[in-house]
Amino acid sequence: MKLSIERGTLLKAVSQAQSVVERRNTIPILANVLIEAEDDTVQFRATDLDIEVVDRATAHVERAGATTVAATTLHEIVRKLPDGALVTLTADSAAGRLSVEAVRSNFSLATLPREDFPVMATSEYDTNFSAAAPVLRRLFDKSKFAISTEETRYYLNGVYMHVSEADGGKVLRCVATDGHRLARIDADLPPEADGMPGVIVPRKTVGELRKLLDDDEAQIAVSVSETKIRFATPEITLTSKVIDGTFPDYTRVIPQANTKRLEVDASEFAQAVDRVATVSSERSRAVKLQLEEDKLVLSVNAPDSGAAEEELAVAYGDDRMEIGFNAKYLLEIASQVDRENAVFLFNSSGDPTVMREGNDQSALYVVMPMRV
Amino acid sequence: MPALCRDCLTELESVSRCTACGSPRVLAHPELFSLSIAHMDCDAFYASVEKRDDPSLADKPVIIGGGKRGVVSTACYVARIRGVRSAMPMFKALELCPDAVIIKPRMSVYAEVSKQIRAMMDELTPIVEPLSLDEAFMDLAGTERLHGAPPAIMLARLVRRMQSELGLTGSIGLSHNKFLAKVASDLDKPRGFSIIGKAETADFLRDQPVSLIWGVGAVSREALEKAGIRTFSDLLRWDREELSARFGSMGDRLWHLARGQDARRVSGSDPMKSISNETTFFEDIADPDLLDGYLWRMAAKVADRAKAKGITGRVVTLKLKRSDHRIITRRQSLREPTQLADTLYRRARALFDNVQDPGPFRLLGCGLSDLSKADETEESGDLLDPQFGQRSEAERATDAIRERFGSDAIVKGRSLR
Numbered sequence: 203m204k205l206s207i208e209r210g211t212l213l214k215a216v217s218q219a220q221s222v223v224e225r226r227n228t229i230p231i232l233a234n235v236l237i238e239a240e241d242d243t244v245q246f247r248a249t250d251l252d253i254e255v256v257d258r259a260t261a262h263v264e265r266a267g268a269t270t271v272a273a274t275t276l277h278e279i280v281r282k283l284p285d286g287a288l289v290t291l292t293a294d295s296a297a298g299r300l301s302v303e304a305v306r307s308n309f310s311l312a313t314l315p316r317e318d319f320p321v322m323a324t325s326e327y328d329t330n331f332s333a334a335a336p337v338l339r340r341l342f343d344k345s346k347f348a349i350s351t352e353e354t355r356y357y358l359n360g361v362y363m364h365v366s367e368a369d370g371g372k373v374l375r376c377v378a379t380d381g382h383r384l385a386r387i388d389a390d391l392p393p394e395a396d397g398m399p400g401v402i403v404p405r406k407t408v409g410e411l412r413k414l415l416d417d418d419e420a421q422i423a424v425s426v427s428e429t430k431i432r433f434a435t436p437e438i439t440l441t442s443k444v445i446d447g448t449f450p451d452y453t454r455v456i457p458q459a460n461t462k463r464l465e466v467d468a469s470e471f472a473q474a475v476d477r478v479a480t481v482s483s484e485r486s487r488a489v490k491l492q493l494e495e496d497k498l499v500l501s502v503n504a505p506d507s508g509a510a511e512e513e514l515a516v517a518y519g520d521d522r523m524e525i526g527f528n529a530k531y532l533l534e535i536a537s538q539v540d541r542e543n544a545v546f547l548f549n550s551s552g553d554p555t556v557m558r559e560g561n562d563q564s565a566l567y568v569v570m571p572m573r574v
Numbered sequence: 575m576p577a578l579c580r581d582c583l584t585e586l587e588s589v590s591r592c593t594a595c596g597s598p599r600v601l602a603h604p605e606l607f608s609l610s611i612a613h614m615d616c617d618a619f620y621a622s623v624e625k626r627d628d629p630s631l632a633d634k635p636v637i638i639g640g641g642k643r644g645v646v647s648t649a650c651y652v653a654r655i656r657g658v659r660s661a662m663p664m665f666k667a668l669e670l671c672p673d674a675v676i677i678k679p680r681m682s683v684y685a686e687v688s689k690q691i692r693a694m695m696d697e698l699t700p701i702v703e704p705l706s707l708d709e710a711f712m713d714l715a716g717t718e719r720l721h722g723a724p725p726a727i728m729l730a731r732l733v734r735r736m737q738s739e740l741g742l743t744g745s746i747g748l749s750h751n752k753f754l755a756k757v758a759s760d761l762d763k764p765r766g767f768s769i770i771g772k773a774e775t776a777d778f779l780r781d782q783p784v785s786l787i788w789g790v791g792a793v794s795r796e797a798l799e800k801a802g803i804r805t806f807s808d809l810l811r812w813d814r815e816e817l818s819a820r821f822g823s824m825g826d827r828l829w830h831l832a833r834g835q836d837a838r839r840v841s842g843s844d845p846m847k848s849i850s851n852e853t854t855f856f857e858d859i860a861d862p863d864l865l866d867g868y869l870w871r872m873a874a875k876v877a878d879r880a881k882a883k884g885i886t887g888r889v890v891t892l893k894l895k896r897s898d899h900r901i902i903t904r905r906q907s908l909r910e911p912t913q914l915a916d917t918l919y920r921r922a923r924a925l926f927d928n929v930q931d932p933g934p935f936r937l938l939g940c941g942l943s944d945l946s947k948a949d950e951t952e953e954s955g956d957l958l959d960p961q962f963g964q965r966s967e968a969e970r971a972t973d974a975i976r977e978r979f980g981s982d983a984i985v986k987g988r989s990l991r
Contacts, residue, residue, distance in 0.1 A: 381956040382957070384957055504949060528909075528910060528954050570957055572954045574951050
């Protein structure tokens with residue numbers, strides 16, 4: 203194999219691939235990226251056995267072929283090469299080396315045979331649809347903060363993507379929860395997505411996917427089966443196993459009858475929460491919300507370090523009430539609101555609280571209170 | 575040379591017998607009145623408490639420990655003469671000393687006595703660092719003006735008071751750092767008072783085995799022996815870099831200790847790092863229900879201690895020991911710290927279910943670490959576990975009842991398994 207490629211193009215392709223590779227690896231081949239060159243295309247493939255990413259780039263291929271080298275080493279080298287340089291990759295299969303040449307630099311990297319590289323089995327997908335990058339970006343960006351890290355409830359370690367009924371008809375919905383917070387984000391259902399099986403997209407996949415979604419104009423081809431999900435652009439294909447488990451029936455835990463309505467400027471609210479939380483120890487930051495007519499008092503009382511209080515002008519017309527939350531949870535859901543006011547719906551100090559973004563029905567958050 | 579009568583506390587000038595009371599227990603040392611770091615170690619503590627509380631045991635060999643396959647926790651000096659040592663398997667102790675009286679440890683009694691001793695030590699100095707119920711370091715530097723007497727006299731008074739008021743004896747080691755103070759307290763047990771002065775440190779250590787170092791157990795000793803290190807003089811032949819390269823962080827410490835240097839401070843309030851509880855079964859257990867009962871009781875005990883100390887923890891640990899003595903530990907971090915038995919038990923139980931080892935097990939334990947001070951707040955509820963709020967309130971209510979009517983006043987059915 204011998205090919206030449208522009209440094210910037212190579213860096214983009216290799217960086218996507220190397221981020222999938224697990225840093226602490228016991229199987230040597232899994233630390234490698236598979237490079238395949240044919241016609242005028244070079245393809246970089248990396249996997250952790252759960253996720254596989256394939257990145258294609260245009261290159262001048264002199265001699266077709268394939269080899270594998272350490273992904274992080276290759277990435278580091280390319281990153282340090284001067285911008286605009288032309289990089290030549292030459293595989294010497296007899297010596298088991300890949301040479302990387304650019305300008306005056308010359309590297310020789312150890313390779314492993316391509317036959318040893320585990321390529322993810324291709325599978326049949328039940329559903330194939332296309333979605334605009336900004337739509338997917340919103341679905342996952344707004345839900346991923348609530349993904350659980352608790353290994354014992356592994357079925358919560360991802361975003362549950364499925365088709366659901368909402369007021370305006372069927373929607374494509376993403377839900378994540380760790381038991382303390384829940385995010386439920388809806389988007390218009392692409393017609394071909396109807397009938398899609400519900401899948402739990404693992405946390406790491408959500409992180410990798412994000413890199414495909416930066417381009418506002420991009421259309422993403424999504425394919426879903428009971429066991430796998432695939433996201434593809436013309437350059438990148440990301441294939442991932444989905445979490446083999448049943449996502450709990452979240453509809454039962456979303457309160458329907460919370461009537462005490464508080465409307466507040468989201469960023470003012472977030473800043474105030476952040477300020478009062480400063481005095482509390484980092485671990486258990488409980489913020490108390492005291493509500494009365496058009497007034498919200500936020501307070502923190504940390505026995506060892508001190509106390510803080512801040513008053514906000516809000517829209518509230520119900521009975522006086524007091525409720526406590528973990529400051530971090532409040533900040534996280536408040537930061538999901540981008541344009542509208544944050545609307546909180548309370549029931550009592552012991553019940554889950556709902557938050558919405560203004561009158562937007564397509565995003566809903568639930569947060570559990572702390573007893574203060 | 576300054577000297578001191580350990581019985582009547584009279585300051586003397588180097589004599590072999592006290593001129594005031596005639597006691598032969600005279601302590602003489604050139605640095606007697608200038609050293610201030612002490613280690614106090616009670617003599618056969620558990621056994622001595624038992625003998626004190628039951629005078630009929632006075633001349634009998636007494637062993638504290640228990641269970642069919644228990645080990646000796648403490649042996650009194652009568653039993654020690656027969657060769658019984660702590661940590662020895664009980665059957666072996668009984669072979670050596672068939673007429674021994676075996677007593678199950680009464681930890682709550684020992685803890686109470688320990689508190690009384692601690693109170694006496696607190697009167698000497700604010701810097702007391704307990705190592706266990708029956709031993710502690712004390713730093714008496716700068717207390718001479720306060721007490722009107724040098725540390726050596728105050729320490730002799732402490733053990734005299736322990737004997738007269740509590741009926742227990744202890745041994746004192748006095749030196750210029752923690753390592754040597756601890757070594758000294760062991761030199762002349764029981765009722766000992768030993769001093770290792772600065773001037774004699776090098777001479778004293780030279781021919782001592784490295785196993786003298788606290789923390790050098792069988793494994794480290796083997797590693798040291800492989801390197802040809804048996805005594806302190808062997809250690810002195812090594813460069814600091816060589817020791818560090820070979821033994822890591824322990825190497826640097828060894829280099830200093832070889833020279834009798836130990837910069838660790840006696841720290842009065844060493845923060846607690848974890849709370850845990852474990853139990854070795856009489857017979858190995860595989861029955862999940864039975865194990866579940868133990869797990870709940872362990873969790874409840876840990877939670878009780880956390881609550882009593884006003885502490886919460888963020889990491890739950892499960893420990894299992896299989897029949898082949900292999901230890902399995904699993905841990906999980908929580909998003910918010912807890913002190914609830916319910917949370918601790920449920921997380922430990924989830925960890926247990928994930929272990930996927932059918933057992934049988936010989937030991938089970940659970941613990942809480944990454945501790946912080948508890949405040950008024952309870953953990954956030956769990957959307958997917960709507961009963962959590964009720965259970966945590968029930969636990970607080972149960973605690974209130976137990977506080978008033980005793981810890982057995984109300985228990986969960988699960989704890990009776």
